[in-house]
Amino acid sequence: MIEGTIVKGIGGFYYVRTEKGIIQSRARGNFRETNITPLVGDKVSIRISAEDNNGYIEEIFDRKTELLRPPVANVTQAVIVSSIRNPDLNTWLLDRMLVMADEQGLDVLICINKCEIDREYAEFVGSIYKNAGYKTILTSVKENEGLEELKDFLENHISVFAGPSGVGKSSLLNSINTNYDLEIGKISLKTSRGKHTTRHVELLELNKNSFVLDSPGFSSLSLDFIEDEIDLKHYFKDIEEYNGQCKFSSCIHLNEPGCAVKKAVESNKLSEERYKNYIMMINEIKNRKRRY
CATH class of the missing domain: 1.10.40.50 (Probable gtpase engc; domain 3)
Known part of the structure; x- marks a missing residue:
């Protein structure tokens, strides 16, 4: 048996990162019988078949957390990215995402991106959320600002990057690790909104104990879990x-x-x-x- 972490799932195949590299695997049939579906982020044990050299997931270890949208297990931190301009900062959406992350029991880092466009406003917004008790940093890919600090916050976490399209999530990830080569979304001139570029859930390795989630983030922002x-x-x-x-x-x-x-x-x-x-x-x- 080999233990590893599911970093990607496409078309019924699960790609498990192990000490022997990434092994393409399938889930055993008994998981369907127990209504358990492997998720990206799951810690699993796999068996290598001598017949086809594929891996087969034999066991899914207990999950620390489980997000439904995006579907991923064992996320420990939400990095909520908001741009100060292009598109303009939306505090209503930011506060809503903070509520969602808190409901999921995640650590939170607020990243005020593109701060070079309007530094005074970026610092003002950053002070509001720091005073509210949140870890907050200012970042700029253009000015290479805050990127090392961001990497430090990602250490020993599985982090999901959340935020509206166009705020610079993929640019930030590409900047902290040039091997990622993520597609960068363009801003629509008509709507001043970004275009979604991420199409599947995938864990990207930062180092042995640190992963980031390449995902659109919280795709549902319903507050239905708050009954009163x-x-x-x-x-x-x-x-x-x-x-x-x-x-x-x-x-x-x-x-x-x-x-x-x-x-x-x-x-x-x-x-x-x-x-x-x-x-x-x-x-x-x-x-x-x-x-x-």
């Missing part, structure tokens, strides 16, 4: 810090009197834009409950 609007505040670190300081313990920081969070926003201790995004999500959850 009162629970949303637990996904906003900076808002959660005011837990217990409001007049009412059931305060959701919307229209209640004596709300410590609203006072913090008024005194610029909390980001007004983050708070507005929080309110939009609160209303979304409430509207969903009304429909059902």
